[in-house]
Amino acid sequence: MQAVLAIAGLTWKAAFRFRLFLVLTGLLLVAVVGLPLLIQDDGTARGFTQILLTYTLSTITGLLGLSTLWLACGTLARDIEDCQMQVLATKPVARWQIWLGKWFGIMALNAALLAIAGGGVYVLIQWRASRLPADEQAVLRNEVMVARGSAGQKNRDADIDADTERYLQAQLKASPVDDQADLAEVRKQIRERVAGTLQLVPANSAREWRIDLGHSKSYFRDQPMQLRVKFNAGQRSASGTFFGEWRVGDPKTTNYWQSEMMSLAPDTFHEFAIPANLCDDQGRLNIFFLNPNDTSLSFPLADGISVLFPEGGFALNYARGLGIILCWLALLTALGLTAASFLSFPVAAFFALGLLVVGLSSDTLAEAVGNGSVAAGNEETGVAGHSVADVFLIPAFKGVLTVLNLARSFSPIESLSGGQSIPWGELGAAFVQIVLLLGGAIALVGILLFNRRELATAQGTQ
Amino acid sequence: MKPRAKKSLLLLLAVLLLLGAGQVQHSLNADRNRLGLTRVAALDNAPPMLAFTTVALGGFRGLISNLLWIRANDLQQDDKFFEAMQLARWITDLEPHFTQVWLFQGWNMAYNISVKFKDFPDRWRWVESGISLLRDDGLRYNPNDVLIHRELSWFFQHKMGANLDDANLYYKQQWAEEMKPYFGDNGTNFEELLQPRTPAAVQRLHDFTNQFKMDPAFAKKVDAQYGPLDWRLPEAHAIYWAAAGLDDAARFPDKVKPDDLVTLRRSIYQSMLQALHHGRLIANPFTETYSMGPNLELIPRVNAAYEEEMADEVKAGDQNMRDHMSGAHRNFLRDAVYFLYENDRVADAAKWFKYLAEQYPDKTIIENDTNSFPRNVSLDEFAIATAQIDINETSQERVTSAVQGLLTRAYLELAIGQDERYAGYKLLAGKVYHRYMSKSADKDGQNVRTPLPPFDLLNRYVLNQVLDPQQGPPYGARAVIRSQLGLAAETNAPVTPVPVPVPAAPDLTNTPAINPR
Numbered sequence: 017m018q019a020v021l022a023i024a025g026l027t028w029k030a031a032f033r034f035r036l037f038l039v040l041t042g043l044l045l046v047a048v049v050g051l052p053l054l055i056q057d058d059g060t061a062r063g064f065t066q067i068l069l070t071y072t073l074s075t076i077t078g079l080l081g082l083s084t085l086w087l088a089c090g091t092l093a094r095d096i097e098d099c100q101m102q103v104l105a106t107k108p109v110a111r112w113q114i115w116l117g118k119w120f121g122i123m124a125l126n127a128a129l130l131a132i133a134g135g136g137v138y139v140l141i142q143w144r145a146s147r148l149p150a151d152e153q154a155v156l157r158n159e160v161m162v163a164r165g166s167a168g169q170k171n172r173d174a175d176i177d178a179d180t181e182r183y184l185q186a187q188l189k190a191s192p193v194d195d196q197a198d199l200a201e202v203r204k205q206i207r208e209r210v211a212g213t214l215q216l217v218p219a220n221s222a223r224e225w226r227i228d229l230g231h232s233k234s235y236f237r238d239q240p241m242q243l244r245v246k247f248n249a250g251q252r253s254a255s256g257t258f259f260g261e262w263r264v265g266d267p268k269t270t271n272y273w274q275s276e277m278m279s280l281a282p283d284t285f286h287e288f289a290i291p292a293n294l295c296d297d298q299g300r301l302n303i304f305f306l307n308p309n310d311t312s313l314s315f316p317l318a319d320g321i322s323v324l325f326p327e328g329g330f331a332l333n334y335a336r337g338l339g340i341i342l343c344w345l346a347l348l349t350a351l352g353l354t355a356a357s358f359l360s361f362p363v364a365a366f367f368a369l370g371l372l373v374v375g376l377s378s379d380t381l382a383e384a385v386g387n388g389s390v391a392a393g394n395e396e397t398g399v400a401g402h403s404v405a406d407v408f409l410i411p412a413f414k415g416v417l418t419v420l421n422l423a424r425s426f427s428p429i430e431s432l433s434g435g436q437s438i439p440w441g442e443l444g445a446a447f448v449q450i451v452l453l454l455g456g457a458i459a460l461v462g463i464l465l466f467n468r469r470e471l472a473t474a475q476g477t478q
Numbered sequence: 479m480k481p482r483a484k485k486s487l488l489l490l491l492a493v494l495l496l497l498g499a500g501q502v503q504h505s506l507n508a509d510r511n512r513l514g515l516t517r518v519a520a521l522d523n524a525p526p527m528l529a530f531t532t533v534a535l536g537g538f539r540g541l542i543s544n545l546l547w548i549r550a551n552d553l554q555q556d557d558k559f560f561e562a563m564q565l566a567r568w569i570t571d572l573e574p575h576f577t578q579v580w581l582f583q584g585w586n587m588a589y590n591i592s593v594k595f596k597d598f599p600d601r602w603r604w605v606e607s608g609i610s611l612l613r614d615d616g617l618r619y620n621p622n623d624v625l626i627h628r629e630l631s632w633f634f635q636h637k638m639g640a641n642l643d644d645a646n647l648y649y650k651q652q653w654a655e656e657m658k659p660y661f662g663d664n665g666t667n668f669e670e671l672l673q674p675r676t677p678a679a680v681q682r683l684h685d686f687t688n689q690f691k692m693d694p695a696f697a698k699k700v701d702a703q704y705g706p707l708d709w710r711l712p713e714a715h716a717i718y719w720a721a722a723g724l725d726d727a728a729r730f731p732d733k734v735k736p737d738d739l740v741t742l743r744r745s746i747y748q749s750m751l752q753a754l755h756h757g758r759l760i761a762n763p764f765t766e767t768y769s770m771g772p773n774l775e776l777i778p779r780v781n782a783a784y785e786e787e788m789a790d791e792v793k794a795g796d797q798n799m800r801d802h803m804s805g806a807h808r809n810f811l812r813d814a815v816y817f818l819y820e821n822d823r824v825a826d827a828a829k830w831f832k833y834l835a836e837q838y839p840d841k842t843i844i845e846n847d848t849n850s851f852p853r854n855v856s857l858d859e860f861a862i863a864t865a866q867i868d869i870n871e872t873s874q875e876r877v878t879s880a881v882q883g884l885l886t887r888a889y890l891e892l893a894i895g896q897d898e899r900y901a902g903y904k905l906l907a908g909k910v911y912h913r914y915m916s917k918s919a920d921k922d923g924q925n926v927r928t929p930l931p932p933f934d935l936l937n938r939y940v941l942n943q944v945l946d947p948q949q950g951p952p953y954g955a956r957a958v959i960r961s962q963l964g965l966a967a968e969t970n971a972p973v974t975p976v977p978v979p980v981p982a983a984p985d986l987t988n989t990p991a992i993n994p995r
């Protein structure tokens with residue numbers, strides 16, 4: 017371990033010797049201070065804080081990500097090309113210790129830079145928030161600078177499956193279906209119909225949901241909560257919106273809240289505050305919706321209705337968000353070092369950047385997998401594209417996506433700007449998936465390659 | 479030929495060709511400008527950062543703009559709007575001469591994003607942002623662009639002026655509050671803007687021209703040509719921006735497509751029609767809100783605009799459009815007559831009713847009445863039938879309720895100083911009442927099968943409701959009504975109750991009904 021730490025210390029020293037630390041610190045602080053002067057918000061304190069968090073944290077992640085790749089490639093490859101590694105390799109230090117030492121050194125550097133820049137953003141946001149009027153501060157405290165958990169409808173898949181089976185059997189009795197393919201289609205249609213009835217609020221009628229907050233109840237005693245709703249409409253309205261009225265709580269008691277008639281757009285998430293302590297003794301929240309329109313409205317089972325409640329403070333949530341960003345940087349460090357383990361510096365940097373671009377293009381890969389082809393389809397006729405390369409590219413894309421999703425399934429910046437909680441479990445999962453699984457696998461390959469590399473063959477700059 | 483002489487000749491030729499190219503450069507530039515081929519024209523009035531960006535990025539501007547556009551689209555689909563303003567600004571900065579980019583981004587903010595918010599102040603912020611994008615920046619870099627003028631006019635006319643958005647009254651109220659300091663409490667005062675005499679007035683003029691990018695002299699000209707308009711209302715501004723577009727088009731005729739001019743002209747007369755319907759802002763001091771009434775002074779101007787437009791369509795040889803326009807003109811005249819009657823301007827109503835009959839003698843004027851040619855219908859009959867269609871009922875209960883509604887409205891108009899409307903509504907209530915009674919009576923005009931309660935009783939009941947301290951309007955409004963009607967001042971004594979006037983039950987037998995009076 018001492019050897020690993022010694023190498024890490026040398027990496028730190030090199031970073032200071034080459035003024036890298038100072039330059040990066042300067043760049044990051046300029047980004048943190050300068051960006052708020054350049055960006056244009058939507059005119060609300062909430063919007064400003066959200067855009068500030070998004071842009072500064074994205075810039076910090078981008079800058080640190082690129083510098084990490086560059087540094088990781090450079091620190092190993094240049095040491096080999098300058099023949100310094102040959103001197104080091106003759107010491108009683110194993111190659112894996114050198115590799116890990118470099119990794120720890122770069123990560124310590126990243127952690128320090130992320131702490132400085134992240135701390136700067138935090139201080140800036142707190143400072144700006146403290147200058148706002150009290151009501152806007154309250155909005156920020158309740159909706160952005162908070163860690164909000166959410167609870168939605170309970171999973172109804174089992175009920176839907178049971179009902180689907182019951183209706184299917186009834187239908188089969190009435191008119192048997194022989195073909196298995198047809199049977200599957202009939203089952204699918206019945207399932208959609210059953211699920212649809214659970215989502216629907218018919219025209220000029222009302223609907224009730226009960227959300228069980230159970231164990232979370234203690235988190236939000238006396239704290240205001242928000243209702244987050246989204247619906248789809250069967251028909252368009254001339255105004256683009258539909259009316260709706262909400263009632264939350266127990267109508268038999270005074271613990272009850274009723275909204276004014278709201279004008280709500282379909283296909284959009286709406287959040288609005290509801291008073292504190294509307295749950296019953298068991299931590300259940302009753303929600304009623306009155307649909308006075310001549311059109312049925314459908315609230316998706318997955319995210320149609322949910323309750324947001326304060327789960328923790330912003331500071332710790334923010335720290336956990338930065339923790340996930342640090343996990344990403346750990347992966348990039350491993351990637352850069354692995355590339356430098358068998359390639360010269362320019363080629364390693366190019367290779368690592370290439371892989372990063374592929375990683376950032378996962379949406380394109382996902383689209384191709386979704387379409388079942390890499391060839392473009394005809395949007396107008398709905399005919400899917402086809403290519404002979406699909407046979408091997410689509411399975412390959414699926415594999416790549418599975419791997420990439422280990423790292424990309426986390427979105428700390430989005431969560432922070434939306435005031436959503438990043439639980440410890442999510443940070444733990446990020447560490448396991450990104451650092452241990454992905455980073456570990458890449459590191460293993462890198463250490464193996466570095467171990468087998470003939471250092472004397474390196475044709476450096478001489 | 480010696481190499482030296484050959485080189486000299488070639489050099490001379492190069493110089494001559496260069497000079498020749500220089501000679502045609504000027505006309506080439508003029509042609510590019512005229513045909514709109516210049517895609518990288520220098521930006522006028524652009525901030526240094528934007529000027530630098532547009533030059534430095536060159537052809538990559540389009541690429542970056544596309545990426546930003548994709549991001550904006552993705553975020554919008556995920557209901558994340560906090561970046562929308564920034565992204566729109568960047569996209570338009572990268573393509574400052576691409577009109578469609580401005581139109582889309584402005585429209586997206588004012589229409590698509592605004593309705594995504596449930597709170598009206600949030601919606602208003604986005605509508606204003608859409609307007610600001612086009613007015614402050616779009617026109618700054620494309621000062622003569624007809625389509626940007628047209629779109630700006632449309633936002634005022636349709637988004638704010640029409641009633642399709644549930645928040646339209648809020649928009650109107652906010653806009654009225656913004657405009658009031660410049661155009662006064664009546665929305666018609668140009669004096670201070672044209673000739674500011676105090677430092678505060680000079681400051682207001684400065685704010686007006688800088689913030690709203692409007693020219694008071696041009697606004698006055700527009701008012702003289704199309705008004706009188708209430709400049710606190712969006713329709714006046716819709717007309718202003720459409721007129722500004724026409725003005726620019728007249729100065730640069732070779733850059734304008736004829737169809738674009740048609741849309742500007744339509745915007746003007748459609749906004750004038752809207753202003754006729756609700757172009758007068760009536761402040762309610764008791765509730766501190768505004769309501770809107772018709773701007774009857776506009777009738778001759780709107781009529782002239784329609785006639786001009788129809789004449790233009792005939793000149794253009796578009797008979798279909800001319801027919802369409804004449805239908806719209808007839809509807810306008812019917813509305814005008816009804817509004818005048820409703821506002822107790824019966825003589826004016828009669829004048830326009832006569833004009834309607836002269837212009838369209840062979841067209842019916844009452845819905846669902848195939849015999850309602852102007853020669854067969856009197857002004858009274860037309861007005862009452864129109865009110866009846868508004869009420870849309872012939873049932874005893876609903877007509878009772880409608881008469882009560884008209885009377886209530888009459889007293890509320892009286893409270894806010896709209897005496898003519900008070901008289902008009904009261905007159906209309908009486909006419910609707912008597913028309914129903916006469917239609918429900920038997921052939922002798924004696925027995926009414928399903929009679930209404932006596933008119934006086936209905937009137938007293940409504941008045942008592944209006945003057946009731948518990949259920950009626952605020953104290954100030956009640957005091958005005960009492961004063962106007964010559965009633966004693968309000969006391970703490972209980973109001974003498976008037977029984978709820980209940981229509982007599984319809985006789986379900988075949989025996990003749992007896993008039994309950």
